[in-house]
Amino acid sequence: xxxxxxxxxxxxxxxxxxxxxxxxxxxxxxxxxxxxxxxxxxxxxxxxxxxxxxxxxxxxxxxxxxxxxxxxxxxxxxxxxxxxxxxxxxxxxxxxxxxxxxxxxxxxxxxxxxxxxxxxxxxxxxxxxxxxxxxxxxxxxxxxxxxxxxxxxxxxxxxxxxxxxxxxxxxxxxxxxxxxxxxxxxxxxxxxxxxxxxxxxxxxxxxxxxxxxxxxxxxxxxxxxxxxxxxxxxxxxxxxxxxxxxxxxxxxxxxxxxxxxxxxxxxxxxxxxxxxxxxxxxxxxxxxxxxxxxxxxxxxxxxxxxxxxxxxxxxxxxxxxxxxxxxxxxxxxxxxxxxxxxxxxxxxxxxxxxxxxxxxxxxxxxxxxxxxxxxxxxxxxxxxxxxxxxxxxxxxxxxxxxxxxxxxxxxxxxxxxxxxxxxxxxxxxxxxxxxxxxxxxxxxxxxxxxxxxxxxxxxxxxxxxxxxxxxxxxxxxxxxxxxxxxxxxxxxxxxxxxxxxxxxxxxxxxxxxxxxxxxxxxxxxxxxxxxxxxxxxxxxxxxxxxxxxxxxxxxxxxxxxxxxxxxxxxxxxxxxxxxxxxxxxxxxxxxxxxxxxxxxxxxxxxxxxxxxxxxxxxxxxxxxxxxxxxxxxxxxxxxxxxxxxxxxxxxxxxxxxxxxxxxxxxxxxxxxxxxxxxxxxxxxxxxxxxxxxxxxxxxxxxxxxxxxxxxxxxxxxxxxxxxxxxxxxxxxxxxxxxxxxxxxxxxxxxxxxxxxxxxxxxxxxxxxxxxxxxxx
Amino acid sequence: xxxxxxxxxxxxxxxxxxxxxxxxxxxxxxxxxxxxxxxxxxxxxxxxxxxxxxxxxxxxxxxxxxxxxxxxxxxxxxxxxxxxxxxxxxxxxxxxxxxxxxxxxxxxxxx
Numbered sequence: 001x002x003x004x005x006x007x008x009x010x011x012x013x014x015x016x017x018x019x020x021x022x023x024x025x026x027x028x029x030x031x032x033x034x035x036x037x038x039x040x041x042x043x044x045x046x047x048x049x050x051x052x053x054x055x056x057x058x059x060x061x062x063x064x065x066x067x068x069x070x071x072x073x074x075x076x077x078x079x080x081x082x083x084x085x086x087x088x089x090x091x092x093x094x095x096x097x098x099x100x101x102x103x104x105x106x107x108x109x110x111x112x113x114x115x116x117x118x119x120x121x122x123x124x125x126x127x128x129x130x131x132x133x134x135x136x137x138x139x140x141x142x143x144x145x146x147x148x149x150x151x152x153x154x155x156x157x158x159x160x161x162x163x164x165x166x167x168x169x170x171x172x173x174x175x176x177x178x179x180x181x182x183x184x185x186x187x188x189x190x191x192x193x194x195x196x197x198x199x200x201x202x203x204x205x206x207x208x209x210x211x212x213x214x215x216x217x218x219x220x221x222x223x224x225x226x227x228x229x230x231x232x233x234x235x236x237x238x239x240x241x242x243x244x245x246x247x248x249x250x251x252x253x254x255x256x257x258x259x260x261x262x263x264x265x266x267x268x269x270x271x272x273x274x275x276x277x278x279x280x281x282x283x284x285x286x287x288x289x290x291x292x293x294x295x296x297x298x299x300x301x302x303x304x305x306x307x308x309x310x311x312x313x314x315x316x317x318x319x320x321x322x323x324x325x326x327x328x329x330x331x332x333x334x335x336x337x338x339x340x341x342x343x344x345x346x347x348x349x350x351x352x353x354x355x356x357x358x359x360x361x362x363x364x365x366x367x368x369x370x371x372x373x374x375x376x377x378x379x380x381x382x383x384x385x386x387x388x389x390x391x392x393x394x395x396x397x398x399x400x401x402x403x404x405x406x407x408x409x410x411x412x413x414x415x416x417x418x419x420x421x422x423x424x425x426x427x428x429x430x431x432x433x434x435x436x437x438x439x440x441x442x443x444x445x446x447x448x449x450x451x452x453x454x455x456x457x458x459x460x461x462x463x464x465x466x467x468x469x470x471x472x473x474x475x476x477x478x479x480x481x482x483x484x485x486x487x488x489x490x491x492x493x494x495x496x497x498x499x500x501x502x503x504x505x506x507x508x509x510x511x512x513x514x515x516x517x518x519x520x521x522x523x524x525x526x527x528x529x530x531x532x533x534x535x536x537x538x539x540x541x542x543x544x545x546x547x548x549x550x551x552x553x554x555x556x557x558x559x560x561x562x563x564x565x566x567x568x569x570x571x572x573x574x575x576x577x578x579x580x581x582x583x584x585x586x587x588x589x590x591x592x593x594x595x596x597x598x599x600x601x602x603x604x605x606x607x608x609x610x611x612x613x614x615x616x617x618x619x620x621x622x623x624x625x626x627x628x629x630x631x632x633x634x635x636x637x638x639x640x641x642x643x644x645x646x647x648x649x650x651x652x653x654x655x656x657x658x659x660x661x662x663x664x665x666x667x668x669x670x671x672x673x674x675x676x677x678x679x680x681x682x683x684x685x686x687x688x689x690x691x692x693x694x695x696x697x698x699x700x701x702x703x704x705x706x707x708x709x710x711x712x713x714x715x716x717x718x719x720x721x722x723x724x725x726x727x728x729x730x731x732x733x734x735x736x737x738x739x740x741x742x743x744x745x746x747x748x749x750x751x752x753x754x755x756x757x758x759x760x761x762x763x764x765x766x767x768x769x770x771x772x773x774x775x776x
Numbered sequence: 777x778x779x780x781x782x783x784x785x786x787x788x789x790x791x792x793x794x795x796x797x798x799x800x801x802x803x804x805x806x807x808x809x810x811x812x813x814x815x816x817x818x819x820x821x822x823x824x825x826x827x828x829x830x831x832x833x834x835x836x837x838x839x840x841x842x843x844x845x846x847x848x849x850x851x852x853x854x855x856x857x858x859x860x861x862x863x864x865x866x867x868x869x870x871x872x873x874x875x876x877x878x879x880x881x882x883x884x885x886x887x
Contacts, residue, residue, distance in 0.1 A: 221800035
């Protein structure tokens with residue numbers, strides 16, 4: 001098995017292993033969440049069970065994949081959890097802390113499995129942690145049976161295991177394996193059998209009989225000298241266990257004793273293996289003892305002569321043990337009860353998992369992406385068909401096409417929904433972060449999570465995790481005060497950090513807020529002046545002041561210490577949010593706290609668009625951002641006529657003053673007020689329109705040449721050379737094959753508010769249509 | 777293999793990438809001379825071992841036995857995950873990798 005593996009096998013194994021790693025990470029998440037619940041509510045049995053099941057599942061699957069380090073370590077955590085479940089150990093803070101660290105350690109071990117690397121530091125940490133877990137269990141750290149291992153062959157006189165007996169072990173099968181000389185030559189590797197055996201249950205303990213192996217010079221390197229004694233915990237039948245060794249029937253001698261076998265059976269086995277060889281018997285008994293089998297043999301190696309003949313043997317294996325084992329196996333029900341109890345537990349775990357938290361089908365992300373790409377193409381092709389149907393003027397065709405488009409739309413929404421995940425999972429991760437950081441900083445912080453059900457695209461969830469982490473850290477580091485300071489300020493000692501999410505106008509809004517000391521306006525201003533980001537004496541609104549924090553060059557390490565507010569790499573946060581076509585805003589009240597809002601589109605792939613024509617170029621607005629369409633108000637016309645080149649201004653919409661932006665001028669084009677269609681060919685000035693869009697709380701009027709109606713839009717990213725076009729979010733292809741540019745509403749809003757700063761925008765020479773055309 | 781420097785009383789030798797029955801005799805012949813002139817602790821670098829089976833384990837155990845007969849130790853340096861997995865399957869990691877013993881008692885202490 002280990003010698004050669006066909007490529008197919010290796011591939012299957014690799015896939016299965018990746019699946020295992022994914023599942024294990026899910027389980028770790030469950031593990032962590034349960035522990036965090038337990039930390040605040042130690043009496044929550046369901047969480048305790050959930051944590052135990054998670055550990056148990058990780059251990060089980062890790063065993064199947066031969067990830068021994070994971071198995072060994074997870075077992076330690078599981079053991080402690082078992083004791084907690086049984087009420088043998090109270091659940092207190094050190095326990096939770098150690099278990100949480102165990103979670104990190106298991107993750108590190110899983111990482112090693114993934115990378116194939118071995119980090120001695122991880123190993124050392126694991127050893128220390130395992131010792132701590134055992135100590136918490138109230139168990140001797142050093143003297144457990146395995147410590148003796150086969151090393152006892154070198155030092156047979158010591159048997160520390162005797163004292164370390166941990167109550168009555170659950171009955172296990174006992175397997176005694178001897179492989180014949182030719183096993184290896186015949187391609188039968190005992191290792192393969194042991195690994196296969198491990199799929200039927202758990203090898204509780206194993207001893208390799210190394211004494212049989214000669215010194216190197218006497219070794220026949222191709223002959224097999226191996227033998228094993230092992231305890232095997234499994235619900236498999238004897239037949240199933242025997243079948244494991246079926247292929248090796250000619251090259252091995254396999255003896256199987258049922259769980260709770262009587263001492264007499266072991267005596268028979270000893271006779272079978274060693275005959276009357278006192279020394280061999282002594283060694284074998286020692287091995288058994290190390291396996292946790294108790295015959296109460298007195299340890300007097302030189303004098304010990306077990307079983308010179310049949311009569312004395314029972315005496316050598318003293319009566320009490322025989323009796324105990326006899327009753328146990330006689331009232332077999334007890335043993336079976338116990339085993340079936342375990343069975344129920346496992347079964348229960350599986351049922352539960354099937355029942356709620358993991359009732360999912362795993363799909364490879366690239367398959368999903370491919371599907372979404374295809375549907376994108378379908379949307380474009382559908383638009384094309386619809387357009388042709390309209391041109392043909394065939395009512396029935398238009399009708400049929402519109403039905404098809406409805407279905408395409410539903411399919412699109414459904415497919416995109418496949419990629420949607422609730423943000424709650426991401427939020428939940430912060431429980432741990434907040435816990436750890438607050439301990440580290442000596443602050444008391446309560447994390448309040450709301451709106452975890454709000455969904456957004458999986459890729460967004462992944463991309464948002466880091467910026468969120470940054471904001472949370474900042475809040476805890478700089479925003480929230482230490483308990484004493486809070487009390488002095490008349491607030492409760494425990495700081496409050498909130499994560500919230502909700503949907504708004506086709507976007508998701510994610511909020512990080514705290515009730516800390518807030519931002520210090522004056523210090524931010526001073527800092528900005530010092531760094532020449534603003535002019536001295538410039539008057540800024542609060543909102544503008546807060547946005548200064550996001551400027552690159554403002555956030556330096558120095559700023560962190562100088563400033564009571566935040567400032568660590570906020571420009572990086574802003575950049576990563578903007579790369580997701582989102583935006584970030586911040587507001588603060590001195591002494592009351594700070595609120596950071598991240599607004600993100602729900603998906604990066606497709607949107608319902610609103611198509612407009614500006615200067616002969618198609619522009620798409622996200623339909624969700626469009627509030628209404630009106631005629632161009634008279635004041636805009638007047639303003640436009642007064643100053644030919646006004647790009648923006650303000651107008652009155654039912655008593656509310658809104659900024660407007662003339663898209664044609666904004667992009668350096670001549671408004672085409674003469675439509676290409678015959679109706680406008682008369683030369684009469686065709687009225688342009690204003691599309692009122694909203695960006696969060698702000699509204700903005702966009703003057704466009706023509707309204708073209710709704711359009712399903714598959715967003716294609718703009719290539720790097722268009723990155724500086726602030727107000728463009730992407731491009732799309734219309735059914736006719738033409739290119740349309742997707743407008744970025746927040747970018748337009750910002751531009752309109754800045755007011756006619758045309759320098760930042762595109763100039764006449766670099767016409768977007770030409771660019772897009774060359775691009776496509 | 778001729779290059780087996782002795783540092784602080786330990787001779788070092790790397791094995792692999794295959795350590796299976798197919799190479800067992802050859803590896804045995806490579807190891808034997810290392811035991812004798814002059815006797816010293818032996819550290820086998822197993823970091824590169826990708827293929828490992830019971831014949832490989834036997835070689836390690838036999839080498840250890842020979843070394844111990846001389847009063848010397850066998851160290852396994854940076855065993856690859858393949859090796860570690862096989863050793864722990866056999867319950868041998870404690871014996872062959874004494875440095876890691878502290879990690880060991882896990883398996884049997886709590887049946």
